[in-house]
Amino acid sequence: MSEFEWIKRLQSAYPLGLNDNILNVGTISKNKSINSFSLFSKRLRNKRSHGIRKNGNLRRKFKRLLSLNDCYTVLQNGGKHKLLSALCSLSVSSLAHIDKECKLILLQSDPLYECACIIESFTDYYLKPFIENVLNKTRNRIKIEFCNKGLDLIDLPKIFNDKNVRRLIPPYFRNTESPLICYKYSKPVRSIVFNYNSISTDLNVIRNCPTLCDCTSSKYIYGPVGHVITGDLNFIQNKNLRNLLRRGPKYRLPIPVDFDDCIKNIVTSLHDYCTKWCRKENAEITALNDWKTKIFSMAMNKICFYDTHPLALPHSPKFNKQNLCKLLEDLKSKFVLVPADKAANNVIII
Structure with missing residues (x-):
């Protein structure tokens, strides 16, 4: 309906001079027989808060x-x-x-x-007002023996920082920071590869050294000396031993994933850490039992996932330690294995 037709209908409904009142929006008619408010809807307006904020503090409620x-x-x-x-x-x-x-x-x-x-x-x-101590914000260290790569799969740092785990730390503890993990690793292969220390400290080195050698027939011979001095690991014929030495003396022999050993190490280290933590806070030793049980349950959920999905486990190179030790002993009986200067991962055979 157009504006002109709408005004025409109002004029037919109210013939007593309503033209000025209708056209001027907001004016009220002087004629008592006309109710200007009848033009508007009689429905009540919805109630509004008008910006009044409610206090949602649950502790107050x-x-x-x-x-x-x-x-x-x-x-x-x-x-x-x-x-x-x-x-x-x-x-x-x-x-x-x-x-x-x-x-x-x-x-x-x-x-x-x-x-x-x-x-x-x-x-x-x-x-009472107090000065906050720096020690209350420092993260303490928990020591765990790194038995195998199953600890990486469990991912303890993520479990410690989980909000459901942090919520179970007693609120009256002054230090509520999650712990830092310090792994204790096994020894690298350096101790079984190099033998220069035992030879340099031997008082009867001339008597214990072999009198005969096959250096003259080798293509790795160093001319001025007349013996083999090389850093080329192709000199070693055994493939597994050659691959081991290429990884460097800092390499640690891989251990197959065993979650039972991981759980044992986690249980012992967490028990020691919780007792020390409770003594620092002057709390009961059982104050962190809920915190420990939640960590164990989340760790077991990770282990159950890898038990049902064995293809997700990482594949590591397999080395037979006994055979490698025998091959190294045969090699060290004829040659001296020395680390290269300023290149600790390189091995020189003399």
Whole structure:
């Protein structure tokens, strides 16, 4: 409908001089027989907040009030860990109220004296201003023996930093940072490859050295000396031994993935770490039991995944250590193996 037709209909409905009032928007008619508000809808407008914000603080809405007797029952039933966890969920005003009750208990014969001492040590830290210690933000180290590459597949650093694991650290701990992992690796092949130390410290080196050699018939002979001095590993005929020496003396012989050994090392190292952590925080030794069980469950989930998907396991080169040791002993009985200067991964055969 056009604007002209709409005005024409209104003129036919209200013939008593409504033209000026209709055309001028917002004016009210002076004629009492005409109700200008009938032109608009009578539906009520929806209610609006007009920008009034609601307080969504859950601690304020569900405010807990604990008395000293309630804290005593928590201590008797659940121990020190449950009591400190309950105190962490209280507001500052509730803690101040309990602190006043604790200061009224002065006799050591009072059954509430032990509970009051624990609460006072907690409120002194949270209610009074303090200078934050740098040690409370440092990450402590946990030592784990690296038995095989199964530890890399379990991925302990990711488990330690998981939000579900960090949530289980007791909130009353001053240092709640996740630990840093320090792996203790096995010895490299350097100790079984090189033999220059034993020969240089031998007092009867001339007597113990072989009198005959096949250096003259070798193409790797060094002319001015008349013996073999080379860094070319093609001199070694055995392929496995040659591949081992090409990897350098810092190479560690691979061990097949065994998740049982990994779990044993994780259990022992975590047990030692948790006891030290609880002693530093003056807490019960069982305060980190939930934290440990969550780590074990997530580690077992990773192991179950690799058990059902064996193709996801990494393939590492296989070396028979006994055969390699025999071949190295035969080689070292005739030659001296020395690291190259400024190139520690290179081997020189003399």
